[in-house]
Amino acid sequence: MSKFTPITGLTMPPLDETTQALFDPQAQQFLLELVRKFRPHLKRLLRDRAERQAEIDNGTLPDFCPQTQTIRESDWRVAELPQTLQQRRLEITGPVDRKMVINALNANVDCYMADFEDSQSPTWTGLLAGQQNLIDANRGDISYTDPSSGKFYSLQQHSVTLIARVRGLHLWEKHVLVDNEQVPGSLFDFALYFYHNYQTRAQKGEGVYLYLPKLEHGSEAAWWEDVFHFAEGYFKQPTGTIRATVLIETLPAVFQMDEILYFMRDHIAALNCGRWDYIFSYIKTLKNYPDRVLPDRQVVTMDQPFLNAYSRLLVKTCHRRGALAMGGMAAFIPSKDPEQNQQILAKVRADKELERANGHDGTWIAHPGLATTVREVFVDGLDGPNQLQVIRTDDAPITAKDLLEPSSGARTEAGMRTNIRVALQYIAAWISGKGCVPIYGLMEDAATAEISRASIWQWLKHQKSLDNGATVTEELFTQYLHEEAQQVKVEVGEERWQTERFDEALNLFSRITTAPEFIEFITLPGYELID
Structure with a gap:
């Protein structure tokens, strides 16, 4: 193996010959310049988040910002959507491991959201393998042989549009230092993905399409807009080569949707109802309010008034500005039992019919086995590629009161015990390197663990x-x-209990759930436990 030496200013672990190819001198230089230019501002944005949260903790409920009222009330539209992003009626999501990438691109869907965030445990080897997997996927040359079964997986068709989700602004990449300081995970993921794929995608007539998670404020969207302009200019690519979908999965962001669209208007394509993280954020943001405590998470569904208002406002806001409005995740896993599977598909269908009725342009699934049912709702059930014509002008104004409405439902012993079992299993899997985990008939990611432990913390x-x-x-x-x-x-059995580090997960879960101050994200202390 040849010795790998990073450029001056960049510090990284030793790399083998395969992973060295991800970090040629130009890739390193691009990452170095991105971090030096944008990391200081990102730190200020994170401090601003903390200050806004302190105001909420001290009694000021979230609301629409009076300083940006003119943005909300004036007429403007985002840049016209490229043809390849106008039809996104059904999207599948999942981590960037090789078999998942192949299966997702072979699924009967419009788009695949390849996830470096909530469904990916950010181990160093997993992240680098994920980048290589997406390079191969974009080239249309990806295959895999399962070492345990010997089954061979290959790309059967490549009409599915690939969209990559980078990590959130709050997450850091501890394995890479610029000027002896950790780099933002978001910039690390973006730099490698953009650098290695923009030319391949341009040859196919496609831009670089991204999902951006957990934004809270228009100023954070403006930061990403600057990052995108810089990257396009750095490689002499046209403005709009990058098009992003922003997940509205934090409570503060629902009051900033116009601002997010406005500040990213050259590069944004859609907003998405990231409902599970949104529920977690509702708990986290309003943690000090005893009258806003949620019931069992199983009853906090999209027909709850505060969630339905969020969905309808997102549709109205997006369509007024010419952006798509994506629906949320159906996390169910099909069952082999016919009767149980019929019940699962009925729940999924009802959920998706509600989203379609609200005007969403497309929706998410976590398992290919749901594709047929959801296509009946979001493909056969639509007249065109999207529902941009649904502008909801006759709706009554959606107010801050609507978006903060307490949720009805019981808090039960069974619900609390379920939260404990699910969170414990997910945390154990995550610190062992698996970020997308089937648990009790649902495909769970980090949002589930966050809701589960946050609910208990707030109840306590x-x-x-x-x-x-x-x-x-x-x-x-x-x-x-x-x-x-x-x-x-x-x-799970004794062997899996030991190999998946359940004892460490148990200690972490106990510590963060009983902490006197709310731990912002479970993945922050959890990251300290992974390689």
């Missing part, structure tokens, strides 16, 4: 009672955690 903070009459205290949580951990140990 406000001493809420359960349906069995018990008050949620640290002692009760500790009791349930011990009991449910034993149940999970029986379910």
Whole structure:
């Protein structure tokens, strides 16, 4: 193996010959310049987030910003959508491991969202392998042989549009330093993906398409807009080569949708209802408000008033500005039991019919087995490639009160115990290198663990009672955690318990759920436990 020496200013772990190819001198220089130019401003944006959250914690509920009222009330539109992004009626999502990439691109869908964030555990080897997998996928030359079964996977067709999701602004890449300081994970993911794929995609008549997660404010969208302009200029590409879809998956962002579209108007294509993270963000943002405590997560569905208002406002805002409005995730996994599978598909169909009725242009699934049912709703059920004509002008104004409406439903012992079992299993998988995990019939990602532990933290903070009459205290949580951990140990078996580091997951889960101050993201302390 030849010795790899990074350029001056960049520090990285040793690389083998395969991964060295990802970091040729031009790729390194691009990453170095991106980080030096944009990391200082990103730090300021994260401080601004903390300051806004402190105001909310101290009694000021989120609302639309009066300083940007003219943006919301004036007439403007985003740049015209490229032809390749006008039809996104059905999208599948998943991590960037090789078999998943192939299966997703072979699925009966319009787009595949290849995820470096919530469904990808950010191990160093996994991230680099993911970048190589997407290079191969964009070239149309990707195959895989499963070492355990010997089954061969290859690309059967390549009409599915590939969109990459980079990590959120709050996440850092500890393995790479610029000037002896960690680089933002978002810039690391973006730099490598853009550099290695923009030419391949241009040859096919496509731009570089991205998903951006967990934005909270228009100023953060403006930061990304600057990053995109810089990258296009650096490689002498036309403005709009990059087109992004922003996930509206934080409560603060729902009050900033016009601003996000406006500040990214040269590069934005759509907003997306990232409903599961949005529920987590509702808990996190309003954690100090005893009258805003959510019930069991199983009953917090899109027919809850605060979530339905969010969906309808997103559609109205996007379509007024010429952007697509993407729906949320159906996380169900089809069942082999016919009766149970019929019930699952009925739930998925009802959920997608609600999104279609609200005016969404497309929606997400996590498993190819749902594609046929969802296509009946979002392909056969639409007259054209999208629903941009649905502008909801007759709707009553959606107010901050509508978006903050408390959710009805019970807090139950069964719900709390389920939260514990699911969060424990997901955390164990994540710190062991797996970010997309089937648990109890759902394809779970980090959002599930976040909702589960945040709900318990909030119930504990406000001493809420359960349906069995018990008050949620640290002692009760500790009791349930011990009991449910034993149940999970029986379910997964001793060998998997040890190999997936369940004891470490148990300690992390206990620590963050009983912390006096809310830990912003479970992935931050969790990242310290992975390679």
